Amino acid sequence: MSLVVYSAASIFAVTALLLFRRPRVALRDPLTASTCVSIFLGGLCFFCSAPVTLSAVNELTGIPNFGAPMTYSVISAYSASLLILLINWRGGPAEQVRRWVVRVATVYSALIVAIITLFALASAPVERLRDLDTYYANTPYMREMILLYLIGHGACAVTTCWVCLRWSREVTGILRVGLRLIMAGLSVDVIGFECAKMTAVAARWAAHDLDRLSTDLAPPASALGALICSAGFVLPRLLPAAQAQWQSLWDYRALAPLWAELKDVPTAPKPAPPRWQLPRGRLYYREIRILDALLALQSHCDGRVRETAYRQARTQGSPPGEAHFIAAAAMVVDAAQQARRPQPAGSPEPSGTSRLQAAVFSDTGELVQLARALAGSPVVRAAREGATRATQS
Numbered sequence: 001m002s003l004v005v006y007s008a009a010s011i012f013a014v015t016a017l018l019l020f021r022r023p024r025v026a027l028r029d030p031l032t033a034s035t036c037v038s039i040f041l042g043g044l045c046f047f048c049s050a051p052v053t054l055s056a057v058n059e060l061t062g063i064p065n066f067g068a069p070m071t072y073s074v075i076s077a078y079s080a081s082l083l084i085l086l087i088n089w090r091g092g093p094a095e096q097v098r099r100w101v102v103r104v105a106t107v108y109s110a111l112i113v114a115i116i117t118l119f120a121l122a123s124a125p126v127e128r129l130r131d132l133d134t135y136y137a138n139t140p141y142m143r144e145m146i147l148l149y150l151i152g153h154g155a156c157a158v159t160t161c162w163v164c165l166r167w168s169r170e171v172t173g174i175l176r177v178g179l180r181l182i183m184a185g186l187s188v189d190v191i192g193f194e195c196a197k198m199t200a201v202a203a204r205w206a207a208h209d210l211d212r213l214s215t216d217l218a219p220p221a222s223a224l225g226a227l228i229c230s231a232g233f234v235l236p237r238l239l240p241a242a243q244a245q246w247q248s249l250w251d252y253r254a255l256a257p258l259w260a261e262l263k264d265v266p267t268a269p270k271p272a273p274p275r276w277q278l279p280r281g282r283l284y285y286r287e288i289r290i291l292d293a294l295l296a297l298q299s300h301c302d303g304r305v306r307e308t309a310y311r312q313a314r315t316q317g318s319p320p321g322e323a324h325f326i327a328a329a330a331m332v333v334d335a336a337q338q339a340r341r342p343q344p345a346g347s348p349e350p351s352g353t354s355r356l357q358a359a360v361f362s363d364t365g366e367l368v369q370l371a372r373a374l375a376g377s378p379v380v381r382a383a384r385e386g387a388t389r390a391t392q393s
Contacts, residue, residue: 031088035233038081042226045071045078049219051129064127069119072149073112079156080108085233086160090167111152118145133197134211137204146201154194157186178236185229192221249279251364255286258371261336262293283364290367300335305383312379322373325366329374330383337384 047053054067083104087097122141124132136142161183168179200214270288274281309330313323374380 031085032237034081034085034088035237038078038085038233039230041074041078041081042230045074045226046223048074054129055127058127065119065124065132067129068124068132069116069145072115072145075149076108076111076115076152079153080104082156082160082229086163089233090163108152111148115145115148118142118148130215131211134200134204134214137201150194150197150201154190157190157194161186161190174236174239178232181232181235182229183232185225185227185232187225188221188228189225192225193218196221245279248283251368252279252283252286254368255283255290255371257375258290258332258367259286261333261374262290262297265293265296265336265339267292267296287364287367294332297332297335297339300338301331302334302338303331305334306331309379309383312382313377316379325369325373326377326379329370329377329380332370333374333380333384 048057048067048071054071057067057070058064084101087100087104091097118141122136122139122145124136124139124142126135128135133146137146164179164183164186168176168183171179196213196218200210200212200218203210203213267289270292277285306327310323310327313326314320318326
């Protein structure tokens with residue numbers, strides 16, 4: 001059991017670190033901060049509930065079963081964090097959001113105080129690491145403590161499910177997927193954890209033994225439900241960023257032919273980019289270098305090459321937009337070849353230099369289209385071969 005809950009706690013910790021990778025930004029955003037707190041508390045719940053952790057806490061404090069109110073308090077704090085996260089996520093007038101956050105925090109703070117107080121009043125001398133809920137189901141004060149944490153967690157699950165159901169009818173896309181994942185995770189939690197625990201405790205009240213529901217079914221069901229629920233909260237926040245990084249990686253690779261053509265063009269020195277970067281950072285530095293090289297080629301750009309390539313592309317059936325990029329690519333290739341060719345002193349600039357702006361693109365999509373035209377157009381290949389022959393002659 002300890003391995004299962006420690007694994008769940010590790011997944012929660014990694015997810016929280018991904019969301020909290022920029023602490024200053026995260027702390028200024030209530031939604032990001034509440035998401036990180038909720039995921040952190042979810043992982044802490046599993047860490048605290050592991051038998052190994054419970055045994056270590058009991059031994060450290062010298063109080064049998066001290067780990068129980070600690071775990072139940074963390075579970076209650078986790079329940080409160082889920083509700084607060086949902087309030088911040090749903091949004092609304094700032095004063096209304098703040099009022100609901102204060103109400104939830106007040107109610108669950110009182111619940112935690114009650115759990116600790118009831119444990120202090122109870123007599124629980126026998127250490128129970130896996131079946132405390134059922135073993136002390138009939139013990140005064142312990143019984144009430146167990147019921148309180150189950151009711152608090154169950155109320156959070158049902159309320160969150162109800163709000164997500166109503167909200168999912170108003171939204172579409174990835175947000176709706178996230179809300180449905182939250183509902184699925186909470187449903188697993190309610191059925192597999194809440195119902196199993198309550199059934200096992202009620203069976204003890206009726207002098208029956210259904211302890212396996214509490215010890216064998218509830219922990220893995222709770223882990224599964226919490227992971228699904230957390231995926232629902234995190235997915236709408238991480239997926240767009242992941243998609244953006246994937247698009248940046250695709251664009252970075254798509255720009256490779258253009259960069260191969262321009263990488264030897266002398267430009268103003270730039271600071272070396274960081275060695276380890278995400279795709280978006282790598283794309284940024286490649287775009288900057290390409291744009292610098294295009295600007296450095298301005299004195300070699302010949303508008304006549306562009307006009308000739310444009311006519312050839314149109315003759316071969318390219319639509320005007322595609323012919324525009326083919327012509328610009330041909331002019332860039334010709335300019336790059338001329339930049340490598342020794343220029344006699346006082347030689348005149350090529351005519352049509354004013355058309356340089358047609359070849360300098362600042363948008364990533366346009367640079368990608370320019371690179372695609374440079375790599376695949378027969379018109380550009382012909383311009384390259386002609387420029388090469390001129391250089392060799």
